[in-house]
Amino acid sequence: MITVSTIAELRAARQCLPDPVGLVPTMGFLHEGHLSLVRAARDECAGVVVSIFVNPTQFGPKEDLSIYPHDLPRDLRLLEAEGVDLVWIPTVEVMYPPGYQTWVDVMDVTKPLEGAMRPGHFRGVATVVAKLFNAVQPQKAYFGQKDAQQAVVIQRMVQDMNFPLEVVVCPIRRDADGLALSSRNVYLNPAERQAATVLSRSLLAVQTAYQSGERNASALRKIIAAMIEAEPLAHLQYVSCAAPDTLQEIEGVITGRALLSMAVYVGATRLIDNLVLGE
Amino acid sequence: MITVSTIAELRAARQCLPDPVGLVPTMGFLHEGHLSLVRAARDECAGVVVSIFVNPTQFGPKEDLSIYPHDLPRDLRLLEAEGVDLVWIPTVEVMYPPGYQTWVDVMDVTKPLEGAMRPGHFRGVATVVAKLFNAVQPQKAYFGQKDAQQAVVIQRMVQDMNFPLEVVVCPIRRDADGLALSSRNVYLNPAERQAATVLSRSLLAVQTAYQSGERNASALRKIIAAMIEAEPLAHLQYVSCAAPDTLQEIEGVITGRALLSMAVYVGATRLIDNLVLGE
Numbered sequence: 001m002i003t004v005s006t007i008a009e010l011r012a013a014r015q016c017l018p019d020p021v022g023l024v025p026t027m028g029f030l031h032e033g034h035l036s037l038v039r040a041a042r043d044e045c046a047g048v049v050v051s052i053f054v055n056p057t058q059f060g061p062k063e064d065l066s067i068y069p070h071d072l073p074r075d076l077r078l079l080e081a082e083g084v085d086l087v088w089i090p091t092v093e094v095m096y097p098p099g100y101q102t103w104v105d106v107m108d109v110t111k112p113l114e115g116a117m118r119p120g121h122f123r124g125v126a127t128v129v130a131k132l133f134n135a136v137q138p139q140k141a142y143f144g145q146k147d148a149q150q151a152v153v154i155q156r157m158v159q160d161m162n163f164p165l166e167v168v169v170c171p172i173r174r175d176a177d178g179l180a181l182s183s184r185n186v187y188l189n190p191a192e193r194q195a196a197t198v199l200s201r202s203l204l205a206v207q208t209a210y211q212s213g214e215r216n217a218s219a220l221r222k223i224i225a226a227m228i229e230a231e232p233l234a235h236l237q238y239v240s241c242a243a244p245d246t247l248q249e250i251e252g253v254i255t256g257r258a259l260l261s262m263a264v265y266v267g268a269t270r271l272i273d274n275l276v277l278g279e
Numbered sequence: 280m281i282t283v284s285t286i287a288e289l290r291a292a293r294q295c296l297p298d299p300v301g302l303v304p305t306m307g308f309l310h311e312g313h314l315s316l317v318r319a320a321r322d323e324c325a326g327v328v329v330s331i332f333v334n335p336t337q338f339g340p341k342e343d344l345s346i347y348p349h350d351l352p353r354d355l356r357l358l359e360a361e362g363v364d365l366v367w368i369p370t371v372e373v374m375y376p377p378g379y380q381t382w383v384d385v386m387d388v389t390k391p392l393e394g395a396m397r398p399g400h401f402r403g404v405a406t407v408v409a410k411l412f413n414a415v416q417p418q419k420a421y422f423g424q425k426d427a428q429q430a431v432v433i434q435r436m437v438q439d440m441n442f443p444l445e446v447v448v449c450p451i452r453r454d455a456d457g458l459a460l461s462s463r464n465v466y467l468n469p470a471e472r473q474a475a476t477v478l479s480r481s482l483l484a485v486q487t488a489y490q491s492g493e494r495n496a497s498a499l500r501k502i503i504a505a506m507i508e509a510e511p512l513a514h515l516q517y518v519s520c521a522a523p524d525t526l527q528e529i530e531g532v533i534t535g536r537a538l539l540s541m542a543v544y545v546g547a548t549r550l551i552d553n554l555v556l557g558e
Contacts (some may be wrong), residue, residue, distance in 0.1 A: 011443070062457045098440050099387075101385055101386040101388065101435065101439060102383065102384070102386070102405075102435065102436050102439035102440055103381075103383070103386070103387045104381065104382070104383055104384075104440075105381070105382045105384060106380055106381045107380040107381070107382070108378075108380045109380065126381075130440055131439075131440055131441045134440055134441040134442050134443060135441040135443075135445060156380065156381065157381050160379050160380060160410075161381055161382035161383075161409060161410055161413055162286060162413040162414040163413050164290070164413060164414075164416060188360045192464045209407075246378075268353060
């Protein structure tokens with residue numbers, strides 16, 4: 001496994017990889033969710049590249065950039081064990097050198113949900129992912145369904161910008177008690193960790209209601225809202241029942257697929273989770 | 280020479296071209312300026328791709344999109360004669376299908392000059408060029424110095440976004456009387472065509488003054504302004520003496536290189552021209 005930092009080093013190492021190349025973009029502090037993406041890439045591609053970069057431009061001024069968890073030695077051990085070929089760990093100066101001034105904006109699908117709560121977040125995400133794509137030139141790129149809106153934004157960007165690659169979205173990985181894996185779960189104290197299961201439990205309740213025939217979007221949102229608000233340590237930021245491709249909120253009855261998603265503060269930690277109905 | 284329209288056709292035809300591939304993006308109605316780009320690409324590259332697309336997103340609502348000149352049969356004859364391998368002529372629907380919503384914004388260098396006069400112009404340019412780059416995947420891309428700010432914007436975008444290609448900027452081509460070649464010159468009536476030589480004559484006057492030792496940016500701008508305003512059919516929109524890379528206006532004395540540029544209405548036709556001093 002080769003580890004590189006600069007663009008020139010990356011391009012030289014990338015040249016030597018057999019096509020097709022799969023790229024797994026990460027912010028490090030890897031968990032089984034990331035590793036499931038790496039395994040998918042390893043299964044489907046001749047070369048596997050993982051990027052580790054805590055992208056400052058996707059964090060708001062009051063967000064957790066300065067305390068975002070990291071453990072690079074552990075990350076590299078895990079990636080080596082998965083048979084990754086190339087790990088790219090750019091510095092902020094490599095990605096955003098002095099005079100940097102170019103941004104990619106995806107419009108409609110970035111407006112609701114996470115985009116409404118985190119202004120500028122998806123501009124930072126789209127920009128850094130476009131840069132990763134251009135630098136690595138993968139044939140496939142792997143993202144987690146955990147960040148459902150991010151997956152929609154990236155797919156939209158790839159289609160709109162004619163990037164010559166396929167976006168692969170892999171299922172959410174969960175702990176045994178249902179909590180969706182996230183690098184930010186480390187922020188939770190034991191009581192919060194227990195309370196945090198309310199996110200996945202509320203999605204299970206929605207799934208059960210759906211399977212029993214409930215098709216009213218508002219009723220499904222209310223199931224989640226009621227369960228979250230009943231948990232003393234949790235505070236609901238938003239709950240959504242939206243079209244999975246456009247992310248437009250569904251009013252009335254669900255006819256096709258629907259993306260149920262939420263953002264919840266558990267203590268000071270902001271968690272997200274989601275479920276697609278009608279798959 | 281192969282002519283294609285859709286992305287799928289383009290990708291298939293591009294696959295068959297030998298690397299390195301040179302791309303010459305155009306809006307058609309080709310003149311010797313375009314053909315000089317094609318010849319540079321033909322000299323330096325194994326495969327040559329020319330795109331012809333009148334990009335609506337780089338035109339303002341009151342600009343000349345609906346009357347922009349075109350003569351596709353003539354363009355194809357000229358390109359065939361230059362030994363072009365592949366001509367891509369996408370429709371608006373191919374480039375901007377329903378639901379399209381992704382834009383590339385280059386910031387600082389798009390603010391002055393053409394960017395100040397044509398809001399949104401460089402967003403349209405950067406976006407369509409990024410799409411052309413991703414679709415064609417050239418190793419080199421050719422632009423004319425005639426659109427000096429466009430060349431700076433594209434170079435900045437390529438560097439910032441890590442596009443894996445080299446931007447080649449070719450010199451301005453002029454008619455015998457000095458008028459810079461432009462597809463828009465066809466809008467000029469005979470009297471305007473004669474008056475339009477004032478742009479290049481004013482740049483020659485600046486060059487003469489510079490060679491005589493004049494280094495005051497304001498004095499050089501005034502030479503142009505005075506000559507343009509002395510021409511009854513011409514009206515100066517802006518004149519600039521700026522740093523060629525940042526496009527920041529120079530106040531006081533020129534120390535390094537300087538880009539003298541202007542936009543001038545001759546009758547109803549808007550013309551631009553420029554000169555780099557200190558090369």
